[in-house]
Amino acid sequence: MSLDPVARFxxxxxxxxxxxxxxxxxxxxxxxxxxxxRVLNAIGNGHEDVGEIRAYLGLDSGLMSRLLRGLEAEGLVRTAPHPGDARRRVAALTDAGRAEFSEYETLSDARAGALLASHPRPEALLAAMDLVASALGRDRITLGQxxxxxxAARHCLGAYYAELARRFEQGFDVALSRDPEAADMCPPRGAFLVAMSDGLPLGCVGLKGNGGTQxxxxxxxxxxSARGLGLARRLMEGVEEAARALGIDTLRLDTNSAALPEAARLYRAAGWTEIPRFNDDPYPDLFFERRL
Amino acid sequence: MSLDPVARFxxxxxxxxxxxxxxxxxxxxxxxxxxxxRVLNAIGNGHEDVGEIRAYLGLDSGLMSRLLRGLEAEGLVRTAPHPGDARRRVAALTDAGRAEFSEYETLSDARAGALLASHPRPEALLAAMDLVASALGRDRITLGQxxxxxxAARHCLGAYYAELARRFEQGFDVALSRDPEAADMCPPRGAFLVAMSDGLPLGCVGLKGNGGTQxxxxxxxxxxSARGLGLARRLMEGVEEAARALGIDTLRLDTNSAALPEAARLYRAAGWTEIPRFNDDPYPDLFFERRL
DNA sequence: CATGATGTCTGACTTAAGTCAGATAAATCG
DNA sequence: CGATTTATCTGACTTAAGTCAGACATCATG
Incomplete structure (x- = not known):
């Protein structure tokens, strides 16, 4: 009944x-x-460092140099030595370069817009594109504070709350849960990690500290669209590393076994041990600890 | 909450x-x-006519000629005049060419296989790819008898029956419906149209004739994955055209208003008029006619 | 059968892209 | 400090890809 997967691919x-x-x-x-x-667009999209652009576009250093020179001759780009390391160079768009860049943006936006506008279910199409992009670009997903x-963080948290609201039968109200103050999730007390793929946030995790070692x-x-790619595990490893860097030696967390079964499985598989309830939040029913 | 569609695109x-x-x-x-x-692969995928390959790959005739000559020099391809039109040429793989072609197949199969195998939900990934491919290639969908x-037809019909079984509460049994004999859907009595996109069947429609004008x-x-792109309408137009070519002047059809609401809408919009029941099939409750 | 259209081929080009071997200057490390 | 590494630049190449004009044979049509 179903056709050859490779033919479909x-x-x-x-x-x-x-x-x-x-x-x-x-x-x-x-x-x-x-x-x-491509070089012009890479610069316009925020890549500044010449070496970084080269790596991103996979260009030879000679070719890159020539392309930059051409763009400089056109008056679209200006390069300067890197402030901290005079071997490197950084590139920036001139006013004319910004204008030209926005012309390219218009071109690709028009293409994207036309395709999406002509589709009967744009949201389904975008979801499919997200899924494919995550599958193809799984090793280009980067973690960062x-x-x-x-x-990016607000987007993740918004999606997170919306999903909890769907999963908990009685809904989910952020105010009822102890929403950690943002300051507790910033250095030096804590951290907040976001997984990004080509500018799109795909996941997050917060580390809420109190100044102590816990x-x-x-x-x-x-x-x-990115589930099943091992991203949750990478985020957890990242947050443990961030904790160690902050001098923290004990991590705790809470979760709900019914609404979030895959989360509990992940924590157990990653070596967390279950402990008794340590807060009176209404949502969680499982509590874990891990010593670093 | 939801990110800029264009950024996702x-x-x-x-x-x-x-x-x-x-x-x-x-x-x-x-x-x-x-x-x-690319030329080698096009020939391996069944494109024979040199002009057709050129159109498919968008090549200049001079370039095409040179590429073919190169492949001939390698002993991978043999060309010969077209049997019916000596201006044209047809290309075919030699044994060595077939071997080389299958090496390319292996390469891309391995890539596809690795990606699909490493994904947690290969079927979801493929469905997403189908959706995207249909949206991108909507004007490359061709209709043919x-x-x-x-x-191709069996794949469509299998999917059709499976979908009916899902949509009808009591299930669907082909034997209960009057399954038209294949001969009635072949020239000269009738026709069967399949919509293809790059080798993948995306839709079908049958014209069941009895030798008369009805x-x-x-x-x-x-x-x-291809719904909403106007394909059903194209299929209906195609089947009407095929009917006219067979000298048929009256078309009829039956459908079910509850299980297939979008079908009834389509027929009405296309100018079909409702008529009284003309058979005793258990599934349909709506009957239409159209004079050509 | 003459005429124009069609499909392919050839030779002479141009352009883009990429490679390679140094040259140069700055940073890093012992 | 000197030696090594790193980042970029330059000049001299090669290769792939594509363009263009015209040649040639064949086909379709009046």
Whole structure:
């Protein structure tokens, strides 16, 4: 009944190859070779360090240098030595460069917008794209500390609360749970980690400290499109490392066995030991501890 | 809460671009430029006519000619004049060419297999890929007559029956419905149309004739991943055209208002008029007619 | 059968992309 | 400090890809 998975994969490949090709040729419409356009877009997207851009685009250093020179000759880019390390260089867009960059943005936005607008279920299409992108880019997911009040963190936390509200039969009210103060999840007391993939937040975890050697792990969440890729485990390893760096030697956490069964399994598999209840929150019924 | 759709689209773009790039470079590992590899693969995938390959790959005639010559020099391809039109040429793989082609197949199968095997929900990933591929390739979906007993038709009909079984509360048994004989859905009595996208069947419709000027439309089905793209309408237009070509002037069909509400909407919108019951099948409760 | 259209081929180009071997300057480390 | 490593730059290449004009044979049509 179901068709050969590899045939389906191939069809997908062909479809996106020609889409990517179409986008590339629309980029060529601006009269600049693709290589140069890619560098310009990388800079516009916030990559500054020349070496970083090279790694991101996979370019040879000679080629990179020439492309940059061409963009400088066009007056779109300015380069300068890196403030802290004069071997390196950083690139920035000039006003003309920013204008040109936004033309490229307009081109790809128009493509994206047209495709999404013409689809009967844009949200389903986007969800499918997220899933595919996470599967393809799983080893390009990076973990980093972030401000728990920043945009990426707020997105994760919002999705986390929404999911809890769905999973708990009686709903979920942040106010009822002891919502950790943001300051307790920032250095030097604690930390907040966000997993990012190409600018999109895919997961988070918070470490709520009190200045002492004990801290609590809170708000572990992974985006539905990225589940099963081992991201929760990476986040937990990351938060343990952050705790060690802060001089913390004991971690605790709480969870709910019925609403979040996969979480309890993860903690047990990662070597956490169950302990008696240590708070009076209404939601959790399972409590864990781990010594570092 | 939900992130900028365009940012999500871009992330998808970047992920597949680098995946496509990785596949391309793995193809380069066989010591042949990509262009030549693409031509070899096109021939291996059943494209024979040189002009057709050129259109499929979007190549200039000069370039195409040179690439073919290179493959001939390698002993992988043999070309010959087209039997019916000596201006055209057809290309075929030699034994060595077939061996080389299957090496390429192995490479891309391995990539696809590794990705699917490493994913926690391969079926969900494939479904997402199907959805994206259909959305991207909507104007590359082609309609064509097919044998209702062939592989593509059987796949569609199997999915169709399975879906009916899910939608009808009491299930669905093909034997209870008047399953049209395959011969009635083949020329000269009738027709069977299949919508294909890059080798994958995405929808079908049957025209069951009896040798007279009246015929019945049966088995209209569209793959879930391709719904909303106007494919059902195209199939209905195609079946009407096929009917006209067979000298048929009146079409009838039956459907079920509760289990298949979108079908009834489609027929009404396409100008069909409701008529009294004309058979005693247990499943349908709505009957339509249309004069051509 | 003459005419124009079609499909392929050839040769002469251009451009983009990428490679490689140094040169240079700054940072790092013992 | 001197030796080594790192990051970028330059010049001299190669290769792939694509363009263009014209040649040639064949087909379709009046």
């Amino acid at each position: 191939r069809r997908f490949s062909r479809a996106v190859t020609s889409e990517v090709g179409a986008l590339d040729s629309s980029f060529l419409g601006r009269g600049r070779p693709l290589g140069a356009a 972030a401000d728990p009040r920043g945009a 801290a609590e792990v809170k708000r572990l969440w992974v985006a539905p | 871009r992330r998808f773009s970047r992920a597949v671009t680098s995946e496509v790039g990785a596949l391309d470079s793995s193809f380069l590992g066989r010591g042949r430029p990509l262009g030549a590899a 097919a044998d209702p007993r062939g592989a 015929a019945e439309v049966k088995r209209l089905w569209v793959a879930p």
